[in-house]
Amino acid sequence: MPIEAVSGPEAINWQSDAMKSLRKRRYAADRRLQVYGMIAIAFALGFLATLIGTLSFTGYKAFTQTVATVEIDLTTAEIDPANLMGANWRAIVRGALESQVGDLPPADERKYFEMFTSSGQFLVRDAVIADPSRLGRASTFVIPMADPVDQLAKGEISRDVPEEQRRVNDVQIKLYDELVSKNVLSRPFNWGLFFNSDSRFPELAGVAGAVSGSFWLLLVCLVISLPTGIAAAIYLEEFAPKNKFTDLIEININNLAAVPSVVFGLLGLAVFLGWFGLPRSAPLVGGLVLSLMTLPTIIIVTRAALQSVPSSIREAALGVGASKHEAIFHHILPLSMPTIMTGTIIGLAQALGETAPLLLIGMNAFITSPPDGLFAASTALPTQIYIWSDSPERGFVARTSAAILILLGFLVVMNAIAIFLRQRFERRW
Structure with a gap:
């Protein structure tokens, strides 16, 4: 007996040939959508494999x-x-x-x-x-x-x-x-690639100085951007009044997250080098510039993490006599820290791969020794890759690809740490 449903003035026969044809077309559209998704993923994986394969084929000779x-x-x-x-x-x-x-x-x-x-x-x-x-x-x-x-x-x-x-x-x-x-x-095996600094001679050139410079850069960036970003996010989310001024600040923070990195390099060139007179090519200046780039990301991630904590936790803390700042720092912030740390690591990984702002503040100089502090002249992994790619010696071709593989390795490790922290400490409400 056919199943009928009344929708409007006439009854619809869901087992009619017309309805079967309509369902068939809908199922076919679902299958096509799945196929399109698989094709897109295959293209993405293919391009990634091509990139890694090309770099490996070009750069593996630099490891001997x-x-x-x-x-x-x-x-x-x-x-x-x-x-x-x-x-x-x-x-x-x-x-x-x-x-x-x-x-x-x-x-x-x-x-x-x-x-x-x-x-x-x-x-x-x-x-x-x-x-x-x-x-x-x-x-x-x-x-x-x-x-x-x-x-x-x-x-x-x-x-x-x-x-x-x-x-x-x-x-x-x-x-x-x-x-x-x-x-x-x-x-x-060419251990000098890892333990030597830059050199005019390809057979002696290594990334030790660039890795050391990148470490100092990220250290300055972390020390400045993490506490500043968390403090700004807590104020905007928990204490700031909702008015046009705070709305303008939020809009500007969201816009700063999309500003091209070269703009931050120009800002660092004008402010840190021009006005403050800080030394050129110093990791301190590079870290300050990267901090400006990373701050919007950390603020946005921190605010989203604070919003994800159920309001019942805040209300329960306040209900037992905790002040507002005690509820935030003793309950809400600790529960949101895994997400905050994940966003911070991803932001630092993005900063590690930036080249344009570091070029503008002079971190593409020829440096033959690792920096011994925040004010010593230094280079970084992205700028070292840029320098080698512009060198005429044939040996630097393989070393450029090898340095890119090393940089990608650092990025993969940092993203893996972020994924581990998120899965290990994330709370589901």
């Missing part, structure tokens, strides 16, 4: 470095233990390197020494200063090869290309093959 392992006998070298800095380390290192291939004509000898990093003498000197016991014996030292030879070892330079079109000439290729046959060369 071609080096020469040579033995240097320091027992016969003319070195004054009381004046290690004044020793002729250049002659000592060159003598050890030349012993690997024997006597060479002057022209070939010059080409041979060009195969090794020009800072090899300083690396040996610093190793001896760090361990003076090497003076009384023959020691093994690791000397990085120059970037062209490193590119040759990694297959980036083809031997089939005419000599005038490649950076490694035929003599150097012959000497390279001889060193390989004697097991002098190897390609270990």
Whole structure:
């Protein structure tokens, strides 16, 4: 017996062919919507995989470095233990390197020494200063090869290309093959990428200074933006009167969250450097600029977290005699802190990847050592990537991609911490 329903002047037969066709079209529309969603997700994952794959394919070679392992006998070298800095380390290192291939004509000898990093003498000197016991014996030292030879070892330079079109000439290729046959060369993991600071030479360049600078930046940003943002949000949400002035403040806070980051860089350039006279390229200035960027996000997240706490908790606290500030700081704020911390970490992760404001305050300078404080000249990971991407040496291409992967790793870790905090401490009402 057909099911009928009266809707209007006529009865509708829900089992009629017309209604079956209508339901079929609706179900088909639902399936199409699901398919469109899956296609969109597939496209997003495809682009992400393409990005990560491209960076990995370009940057994985930067995680290894071609080096020469040579033995240097320091027992016969003319070195004054009381004046290690004044020793002729250049002659000592060159003598050890030349012993690997024997006597060479002057022209070939010059080409041979060009195969090794020009800072090899300083690396040996610093190793001896760090361990003076090497003076009384023959020691093994690791000397990085120059970037062209490193590119040759990694297959980036083809031997089939005419000599005038490649950076490694035929003599150097012959000497390279001889060193390989004697097991002098190897390609270990490039720890210098993580523990060295910036350098003009790709084989010596690393991100240690940039990571240290980013740490100081985020520390300043956290110390300033977190308490200031929470205090502003508590006042606006709990104490501020509802009038046109507070409405204007709320609108401006929401608008500041969408302002391009370059505007904050211009503000920092004009105020912190121009008016206050703070040092250029200092992590303190960068942290202040990033704090201005992060504050609106923290204020908005904190207000949403405070609003999510049920009003019954506030009323219960007030009902047992607690003052308003006691109800806020003893009950409401602790319950909303997981959401606040999650939003803060996400805001800091966004600040970590900002480049434009840091460029405007001069944090793209060439800095060869990590900063030792808030006022020391420094760079950061995003600006270090920008500097390397603009370098003409081929070795910086792989290092640029490797630095991007390191930055993405930090961002993934920070977002993972935010997700963990939200799932671990979030209260559901």
